[in-house]
Amino acid sequence: MPYDKPHAVSPGLWALAWRRLRADGVAMVSLAIVAAFLLLMVLSGTGLIAKDWSREVGVNYAPPSFVGADAETPGNAAAPTASSASSAESDAPTELPVEDPLAEALAAIRGETRGETQKSETGVPSADSASVDPLADVMADIRAKGSKAEAVEARAATLPFGGDKWGRDVLKKVIKGSETSIFVGLAAAVVATFLGTLFGAIAGYYGRWLDDIFNWFYSVFTAIPYLLLILAVAAVLQQKGMFTIILILGLTGWTGCFRLIRGEYLKHKGREYVQAADAIGASNARRMFVHIFPNISHVVLVQLSILVVAFIKSEVILSFLGFGVPVDVVSWGSMLNEAQNELILGKWWQLAAAGTAMALLVTAFSLFTDALRDALDPKLK
Amino acid sequence: METLLTVRNLRVNFRLDKHTAFEAVKGISFDIPTNSTVALVGESGSGKSVTSLSILGLLPKENATVLLGSEIMYGGRNLLELDQPELRRLRGADISMIFQEPMTSLNPVFTVGFQLTEVLRLHLGLSPSDARKRALALLAEVGIPDPEFKINAYPSQMSGGQQQRVMIAMAIACEPKLLIADEPTTALDVTIQKQILDLISDLQKRHQMSVLFITHDLAVVGEIADYVVVMRSGEIREQGPAKSVFENPQDAYTKALLLCRPRLDRRPVRLPVIEDFMTGDGHAMHLNERKRGIDAADSIILDVRHLGKDFYSREGIFGRRKFEAVKDVSFKLPKGKTLGLVGESGSGKTTVGLTLMRLHEASTGEALFEGKDILSMSARQFMDYKRRIQIIFQNPYASLNPRMIIGQTLTEPMSIHGIGASAQERTDLAFEMLHKVGLPEVSFYKYPHEFSGGQRQRIAIARCLTLKPDILICDESVSALDVSVQAQVLNLLSDLQDEYHLSYIFISHDLAVVKYISDEIMVMNQGAIVEIANSDDIYRHPKQPYTKKLLSSIPKGWHHGN
Numbered sequence: 001m002p003y004d005k006p007h008a009v010s011p012g013l014w015a016l017a018w019r020r021l022r023a024d025g026v027a028m029v030s031l032a033i034v035a036a037f038l039l040l041m042v043l044s045g046t047g048l049i050a051k052d053w054s055r056e057v058g059v060n061y062a063p064p065s066f067v068g069a070d071a072e073t074p075g076n077a078a079a080p081t082a083s084s085a086s087s088a089e090s091d092a093p094t095e096l097p098v099e100d101p102l103a104e105a106l107a108a109i110r111g112e113t114r115g116e117t118q119k120s121e122t123g124v125p126s127a128d129s130a131s132v133d134p135l136a137d138v139m140a141d142i143r144a145k146g147s148k149a150e151a152v153e154a155r156a157a158t159l160p161f162g163g164d165k166w167g168r169d170v171l172k173k174v175i176k177g178s179e180t181s182i183f184v185g186l187a188a189a190v191v192a193t194f195l196g197t198l199f200g201a202i203a204g205y206y207g208r209w210l211d212d213i214f215n216w217f218y219s220v221f222t223a224i225p226y227l228l229l230i231l232a233v234a235a236v237l238q239q240k241g242m243f244t245i246i247l248i249l250g251l252t253g254w255t256g257c258f259r260l261i262r263g264e265y266l267k268h269k270g271r272e273y274v275q276a277a278d279a280i281g282a283s284n285a286r287r288m289f290v291h292i293f294p295n296i297s298h299v300v301l302v303q304l305s306i307l308v309v310a311f312i313k314s315e316v317i318l319s320f321l322g323f324g325v326p327v328d329v330v331s332w333g334s335m336l337n338e339a340q341n342e343l344i345l346g347k348w349w350q351l352a353a354a355g356t357a358m359a360l361l362v363t364a365f366s367l368f369t370d371a372l373r374d375a376l377d378p379k380l381k
Numbered sequence: 382m383e384t385l386l387t388v389r390n391l392r393v394n395f396r397l398d399k400h401t402a403f404e405a406v407k408g409i410s411f412d413i414p415t416n417s418t419v420a421l422v423g424e425s426g427s428g429k430s431v432t433s434l435s436i437l438g439l440l441p442k443e444n445a446t447v448l449l450g451s452e453i454m455y456g457g458r459n460l461l462e463l464d465q466p467e468l469r470r471l472r473g474a475d476i477s478m479i480f481q482e483p484m485t486s487l488n489p490v491f492t493v494g495f496q497l498t499e500v501l502r503l504h505l506g507l508s509p510s511d512a513r514k515r516a517l518a519l520l521a522e523v524g525i526p527d528p529e530f531k532i533n534a535y536p537s538q539m540s541g542g543q544q545q546r547v548m549i550a551m552a553i554a555c556e557p558k559l560l561i562a563d564e565p566t567t568a569l570d571v572t573i574q575k576q577i578l579d580l581i582s583d584l585q586k587r588h589q590m591s592v593l594f595i596t597h598d599l600a601v602v603g604e605i606a607d608y609v610v611v612m613r614s615g616e617i618r619e620q621g622p623a624k625s626v627f628e629n630p631q632d633a634y635t636k637a638l639l640l641c642r643p644r645l646d647r648r649p650v651r652l653p654v655i656e657d658f659m660t661g662d663g664h665a666m667h668l669n670e671r672k673r674g675i676d677a678a679d680s681i682i683l684d685v686r687h688l689g690k691d692f693y694s695r696e697g698i699f700g701r702r703k704f705e706a707v708k709d710v711s712f713k714l715p716k717g718k719t720l721g722l723v724g725e726s727g728s729g730k731t732t733v734g735l736t737l738m739r740l741h742e743a744s745t746g747e748a749l750f751e752g753k754d755i756l757s758m759s760a761r762q763f764m765d766y767k768r769r770i771q772i773i774f775q776n777p778y779a780s781l782n783p784r785m786i787i788g789q790t791l792t793e794p795m796s797i798h799g800i801g802a803s804a805q806e807r808t809d810l811a812f813e814m815l816h817k818v819g820l821p822e823v824s825f826y827k828y829p830h831e832f833s834g835g836q837r838q839r840i841a842i843a844r845c846l847t848l849k850p851d852i853l854i855c856d857e858s859v860s861a862l863d864v865s866v867q868a869q870v871l872n873l874l875s876d877l878q879d880e881y882h883l884s885y886i887f888i889s890h891d892l893a894v895v896k897y898i899s900d901e902i903m904v905m906n907q908g909a910i911v912e913i914a915n916s917d918d919i920y921r922h923p924k925q926p927y928t929k930k931l932l933s934s935i936p937k938g939w940h941h942g943n
Contacts, residue, residue, distance in 0.1 A: 271779055272774040272775075272776055272779040272780035273779060273780050273781055273782045273783075275735075275740055275772075275774065275780075276772070276774060276780045276781075276841070276844070277782070277793075278740055279738055279740065279767070279771060279772045280767075280771070280793065280794035280797060280798075280844070280848065281764055281767045281768065281794065281797045281798060282793070282797060286797075291782055294782075294784035294785075295782070295783065295784055
């Protein structure tokens with residue numbers, strides 16, 4: 001490059017914008033928070049932290065350490081109590097606990113058949129007829145495998161920010177969940193902004209019938225209720241997963257960005273510097289992306305960050321509604337989904353943890369976006 | 382003579398960011414006597430508008446501060462110490478203002494009648510019917526034809542001149558004692574400018590009010606001012622009665638301003654520029670006359686025949702209305718000469734330029750460039766010719782890509798057209814061009830926002846020169862520049878023409894500038910050619926009535942007017 005004389009090159013508009021941004025205290029605090037979350041996401045994604053989030057390290061619904069151990073829940077109870085047994089059957093557990101949750105019930109049944117009068121507390125329907133444990137083989141297998149782990153795994157009565165239904169550390173879950181949520185938000189925002197920018201650039205720059213086509217497409221697209229559209233795309237894609245959510249959000253979220261970028265291109269294509277580029281013989285593509293794009297890139301950037309915020313929230317909503325990530329993946333949305341049942345039982349910490357993390361990130365990101373817009377547009381000062 | 386308003390030691394600071402402030406007005410003092418016109422003259426950045434805004438208390442609160450010790454005395458009170466309600470009572474009633482852009486000063490969604498009666502009802506408390514009567518009288522007074530009909534018109538249905546008249550009607554509605562006019566004619570055509578100037582001086586006499594007239598144009602000042610205050614970079618360079626300032630200027634800067642503007646009766650080889658005066662050797666000026674004009678022996682480089690350009694606007698659902706922006710325009714451009722294209726806004730002069738560049742598609746006609754019609758050839762064929770016809774736009778702030786350093790801006794056209802064998806060679810060429818237009822080498826690494834308007838226009842010229850064009854179309858290329866900078870750019874254009882034997886098509890509404898730079902002049906009106914002749918002939922002996930009218934509207938300044 002002929003321009004590689006760093007000492008002589010003046011600060012460009014980006015450098016000036018960065019200077020303005022740095023002078024803004026709120027922006028810098030927000031940026032630090034967002035950066036911390038991104039770091040968390042990267043660390044968790046590479047498996048450096050929160051890798052063992054799914055290990056059940058605490059008792060069921062272990063309360064946060066700062067609250068103290070729950071008196072009703074026995075801490076290191078050698079034998080699981082009735083309440084834990086009933087909780088085990090309320091939902092189909094995805095991962096079997098190493099202890100046999102039915103042990104007590106089976107013992108009761110066995111006792112009954114031996115002629116001793118013992119009342120069954122559990123409502124296992126097949127209790128009367130089954131005298132042999134049908135799961136005995138499986139349990140033996142599991143016990144054999146897990147015997148070492150079981151010896152180590154003394155379950156904590158409390159966890160730093162409490163535990164969930166299976167005694168998993170909520171704090172680690174939040175970290176792991178942030179990985180999913182932020183990644184989905186970022187990736188979907190990139191997809192949506194890319195589509196919106198591309199369509200907007202083409203429609204705005206070429207105008208005429210191309211513009212008409214895109215505008216019709218846009219109008220029809222936005223006429224469909226948003227949630228219905230999301231469900232329709234979900235139905236077409238037919239599978240659950242992070243990739244699917246990214247596609248759903250990306251394919252439905254480009255409309256706002258399209259409208260804005262189209263307007264920017266309409267405005268800029270008539271500007272004199274673009275005419276001047278035409279006069280020196282620059283091609284259409286060159287004018288569109290080398291000349292105009294850098295001049296509207298701040299709009300794209302702000303759009304991108306607005307969409308990241310929106311999509312993090314959308315992921316939560318989708319997961320809450322059950323269209324989100326599959327059960328073996330944790331996200332803030334799936335945590336909130338679990339939390340709705342827990343809240344009735346008075347176990348508020350999972351909701352609090354996921355909710356706080358999300359609110360913190362979204363607020364910081366929004367404030368940062370706001371400051372970014374101000375910094376990039378000096379006229380707005 | 383009685384004094385209406387006194388400005389004493391006015392100092393205004395503008396905050397640029399947290400730590401830096403910029404002193405826009407540096408302690409100025411002047412008086413506005415009753416029943417007279419004071420002109421505040423200066424180039425951009427001189428602080429003249431800031432001064433007028435501080436009189437009305439209209440400075441932006443966020444970043445402007447009037448420093449302690451400043452005084453603007455009116456009727457025994459310091460306007461700078463009044464609170465907002467008191468100021469609001471003064472504004473419009475005692476002191477009122479008209480702005481540069483009538484198109485943006487009127488609210489487009491209300492009729493002019495509504496906006497005019499609003500002023501009357503607010504300040505004078507007139508009843509709706511009285512206000513309407515008064516509004517009609519005012520419209521008639523400012524010379525709006527058929528006020529009964531126009532009172533119900535929206536601003537967009539009026540011409541620029543009529544809109545400015547409405548603004549003036551609103552400003553004088555409450556019989557103010559002081560009218561502040563901030564560049565009221567700059568956005569208007571020269572014929573309209575004359576009418577508005579006449580109207581303002583007429584109203585001033587009839588209503589016995591004072592006018593503070595803010596402008597950059599000394600010629601306009603010569604027409605209407607009693608007193609002149611010349612400002613530069615926040616300081617007053619000279620003030621006094623118009624007669625003494627014009628006939629016997631004391632300050633070097635005032636002298637420079639008076640002389641660097643091209644005049645109709647003279648054409649020096651180089652126009653004097655401010656530096657000539659400020660450095661002291663004001664006498665070593667290049668006052669030899671430059672000879673301009675064409676003769677039959679000139680070889681023709683561009684032959685335009687029957688050029689036409691139609692625009693269509695939608696009307697109804699399927700209908701469209703044809704608008705002929707350019708009608709049957711034919712001319713020949715000789716090599717190494719300048720064709721001046723003059724006309725008022727809407728005359729189609731810019732469209733001619735853009736059509737020749739193929740930035741607009743021509744509807745009819747042909748343009749023979751060395752015998753080949755450049756309008757009908759394919760885009761690929763035109764690519765070779767595109768290099769040879771270049772254009773410099775009006776607004777130097779808009780015509781450079783703000784995200785590119787000057788080096789990129791200058792080398793881009795060369796790499797598109799394959800000029801220069803390597804990037805290094807192109808860089809060297811770019812440096813050469815910067816040198817040619819008189820900019821330092823370090824400019825190569827800077828961004829457009831670091832340059833002033835005149836410097837940017839030089840960069841735009843350098844960009845065109847990198848392609849070694851034969852024809853340069855200058856579309857109002859000096860109109861947005863200050864008088865002193867205008868002279869520099871005009872000198873540069875003349876020098877380049879001498880050196881490279883360039884042909885110019887010089888489009889402008891400014892007749893004095895066109896007269897200075899052109900060999901031949903083409904006058905256009907409503908898309909058609911009115912008259913085309915040698916530039917000296919057309920100024921001395923205009924044949925068509927329209928040309929005569931245009932020429933008589935040019936502000937003559939002090940030397941001829943008074």
